[in-house]
Amino acid sequence: MPLALHHRSIVADAHNDLLMAVTARPPHRWAEFFRERWLPQLRDGGVDVQVLPVFIGDQFRPDGALRETLRMIECAHTLAEGNADAVRLCLDGADVDAALAEDKIALVLALESAPGVDANVELFATLHRLGVRVASIAHWGRTPLADGSGEDATGSRLTAAGIEALAEMERLGILFDVSHLSASGVAHVLELATRPVIATHSSARALRDHHRNLTDDQIRGIAATGGTVCVNFLPEFLAADPADCTLDRLADHILHITDIAGADHVGLGPDFIQEVIEDITPPCCEDRYDFEWALPGLEGPRGLPLVTETLHRRGLAEDTISKILGGNVLDLFRKELGRPA
Numbered sequence: 001m002p003l004a005l006h007h008r009s010i011v012a013d014a015h016n017d018l019l020m021a022v023t024a025r026p027p028h029r030w031a032e033f034f035r036e037r038w039l040p041q042l043r044d045g046g047v048d049v050q051v052l053p054v055f056i057g058d059q060f061r062p063d064g065a066l067r068e069t070l071r072m073i074e075c076a077h078t079l080a081e082g083n084a085d086a087v088r089l090c091l092d093g094a095d096v097d098a099a100l101a102e103d104k105i106a107l108v109l110a111l112e113s114a115p116g117v118d119a120n121v122e123l124f125a126t127l128h129r130l131g132v133r134v135a136s137i138a139h140w141g142r143t144p145l146a147d148g149s150g151e152d153a154t155g156s157r158l159t160a161a162g163i164e165a166l167a168e169m170e171r172l173g174i175l176f177d178v179s180h181l182s183a184s185g186v187a188h189v190l191e192l193a194t195r196p197v198i199a200t201h202s203s204a205r206a207l208r209d210h211h212r213n214l215t216d217d218q219i220r221g222i223a224a225t226g227g228t229v230c231v232n233f234l235p236e237f238l239a240a241d242p243a244d245c246t247l248d249r250l251a252d253h254i255l256h257i258t259d260i261a262g263a264d265h266v267g268l269g270p271d272f273i274q275e276v277i278e279d280i281t282p283p284c285c286e287d288r289y290d291f292e293w294a295l296p297g298l299e300g301p302r303g304l305p306l307v308t309e310t311l312h313r314r315g316l317a318e319d320t321i322s323k324i325l326g327g328n329v330l331d332l333f334r335k336e337l338g339r340p341a
Contacts, residue, residue: 031082
């Protein structure tokens with residue numbers, strides 16, 4: 001029964017860094033590599049809506065950040081055009097619905113921390129023209145727009161340019177993503193936001209006191225905007241003790257956020273990064289990463305039915321499970337993507 005429920009539900013993954021792995025190949029291989037390596041995984045996992053973050057590694061910052069941002073966006077367009085029978089790059093809710101009606105995976109472009117923009121907020125309009133529909137303005141550290149969660153101790157809010165960026169994203173119909181934003185930055189966004197916001201990959205701080213997670217007050221605030229909190233699967237954000245990082249621990253976070261936000265404001269943001277890291281890390285640098293990247297069984301999209309099975313076992317109603325799997329993100333995308341103010 002859980003497997004049937006999974007495959008008749010809309011499944012939306014709000015954060016998968018697969019573009020990093022695809023762009024590591026020569027451009028003529030982008031579409032083919034996606035079809036060979038990633039499309040089967042997404043299909044096996046039942047993924048219907050896939051957010052594709054554009055994350056720019058340190059090696060490209062600062063001078064090459066905008067160039068690499070454009071290159072990754074071009075990659076997304078290329079892999080979509082080269083796999084037009086299976087996926088569709090979506091600009092608004094109507095595009096998402098059209099993709100689902102054709103049994104295609106709806107792809108949605110996102111920016112993670114937007115290092116190519118910096119304080120040049122007018123570039124959000126350019127990136128919107130290129131298909132970006134979700135964006136965050138900080139990662140772990142400081143940007144010209146805001147501080148990331150690794151800088152919580154500064155207590156800083158959005159900069160003047162960050163405030164302008166939020167308003168510009170709302171004007172354009174780009175969903176503002178608070179994942180990775182500092183605690184005081186999240187509070188500032190929730191004060192200013194006039195449209196729903198999203199946390200694409202964040203878990204519950206009440207269960208794991210990590211700066212990347214959201215407090216109950218932040219979760220309530222996101223829900224109050226009409227937005228969605230998409231739960232991160234990374235073990236580091238689920239429990240301090242690796243031995244406690246199980247499917248049930250992930251379910252604890254999902255259930256807690258559901259209790260706090262309400263069943264209409266929870267989604268999945270797995271952050272499937274293990275294969276990407278293994279794929280792009282040279283052998284000489286493998287020791288650089290010394291922590292667990294995945295829960296057993298959830299190394300990639302193929303494991304997503306295990307989430308449905310676990311939530312079903314934990315007693316959630318089927319309609320609530322379907323909302324969490326992707327119904328809530330789909331509703332948010334239908335209302336907000338590409339919607340001009």
